[in-house]
Amino acid sequence: xxxxxxxxxxxxxxxxxxxxxxxxxxxxxxxxxxxxxxxxxxxxxxxxxxxxxxxxxxxxxxxxxxxxxxxxxxxxxxxxxxxxxxxxxxxxxxxxxxxxxxxxxxxxxxxxxxxxxxx
Numbered sequence: 073x074x075x076x077x078x079x080x081x082x083x084x085x086x087x088x089x090x091x092x093x094x095x096x097x098x099x100x101x102x103x104x105x106x107x108x109x110x111x112x113x114x115x116x117x118x119x120x121x122x123x124x125x126x127x128x129x130x131x132x133x134x135x136x137x138x139x140x141x142x143x144x145x146x147x148x149x150x151x152x153x154x155x156x157x158x159x160x161x162x163x164x165x166x167x168x169x170x171x172x173x174x175x176x177x178x179x180x181x182x183x184x185x186x187x188x189x190x191x
Contacts (some may be wrong), residue, residue: 086111088109088111088112089107089108089111090107090108090120091108092108092124093105093118141168143161
C-alpha cells in the first residue's frame with residue numbers, strides 16, 4: 073500500500089486550518105461551526121470569534137444590496153459581465169450607505185437614500 077505525504081511549501085506552512093465552534097449568547101444549545109483558513113500569526117482566538125460574529129452583518133448587507141441595488145438582477149453570459157454587474161451594485165450600495173450617514177448627520181433623522189429601481 074503506497075504511503076503519501078503532503079509536502080507543504082514555506083508559504084503554505086504560514087497558514088493554518090481551524091475549526092471554530094461558537095455558542096449563541098441566547099441559547100446555550102445553539103452552536104455555529106466555522107472552518108477557518110488564516111495566517112497562523114494572525115489567527116488568535118479573539119480575532120476569529122470577532123470575525124465570525126460579523127457574519128450576520130455581512131449577510132444582511134448583501135440582502136440589502138439585493139433589494140436596493142439589484143445585486144441579484146443579472147442575466148449575463150460571461151464572467152466579465154457578471155463581475156462588472158456585481159462590482160457596480162456593491163459600489164452603488166456603498167454610495168447609498170455614505171449618503172444615509174451624511175443625511176443623518178445633517179438632519180438628525182435616518183437617511184432614506186435608495187436606488188431608483190432595479191438595473
